[in-house]
Amino acid sequence: DAGITQSPRHKVTETGTPVTLRCHQTENHRYMYWYRQDPGHGLRLIHYSYGVKDTDKGEVSDGYSVSRSKTEDFLLTLESATSSQTSVYFCAIRKTGLVNDTQYFGPGTRLTVL
Amino acid sequence: SQQGEEDPQALSIQEGENATMNCSYKTSINNLQWYRQNSGRGLVHLILIRSNEREKHSGRLRVTLDTSKKSSSLLITASRAADTASYFCATDAKGGNQFYFGTGTSLTVIP
Numbered sequence: 426d427a428g429i430t431q432s433p434r435h436k437v438t439e440t441g442t443p444v445t446l447r448c449h450q451t452e453n454h455r456y457m458y459w460y461r462q463d464p465g466h467g468l469r470l471i472h473y474s475y476g477v478k479d480t481d482k483g484e485v486s487d488g489y490s491v492s493r494s495k496t497e498d499f500l501l502t503l504e505s506a507t508s509s510q511t512s513v514y515f516c517a518i519r520k521t522g523l524v525n526d527t528q529y530f531g532p533g534t535r536l537t538v539l
Numbered sequence: 540s541q542q543g544e545e546d547p548q549a550l551s552i553q554e555g556e557n558a559t560m561n562c563s564y565k566t567s568i569n570n571l572q573w574y575r576q577n578s579g580r581g582l583v584h585l586i587l588i589r590s591n592e593r594e595k596h597s598g599r600l601r602v603t604l605d606t607s608k609k610s611s612s613l614l615i616t617a618s619r620a621a622d623t624a625s626y627f628c629a630t631d632a633k634g635g636n637q638f639y640f641g642t643g644t645s646l647t648v649i650p
Contacts, residue, residue, distance in 0.1 A: 460640075468627065470637055
């Protein structure tokens, strides 16, 4: 699992409240990703980071912000949660090399916005 | 969006049979990857095939890639009940750092 943890693993919150999800890695990989997974949509990229303080938007970034102040942590923030953001959120790191280019995923965070 | 699509959406087979699932994508790629997801878990990388490769094997897995048709297939031979999972293809954009996942094929292997 490449030493990836996500916290919290489950969260229930109310519409309009801010929510921060944390992804932590232990192997100092440069690239980190946040995806959401919804039925019928597969995984969709929200934001990704290619280094400390270096981030970029993905396919479904509206309503989300991210921060990466140190290599091991990548935070995803929902500034004002909406019911449409109820989803399972996965963090991933990317290992690159001459032969492989692989993502390793965390266990996921199930978020429910009431 | 470059999101790929897997076909079929769901597949049910008997243990010992082969399972084939297909992936189509939209734009040029550097490589294509297949992932597996057990219920309630994160995705696990299975195999990567580069755009200049046509076929790749790993254990009971065989992946093909046809860049002219923008499609790939994953064959699992001699399936086992433990292969029951969802399978996703993922592509990258040439020169990009973003990955695009398909909608997945749900495979059920009946003991």
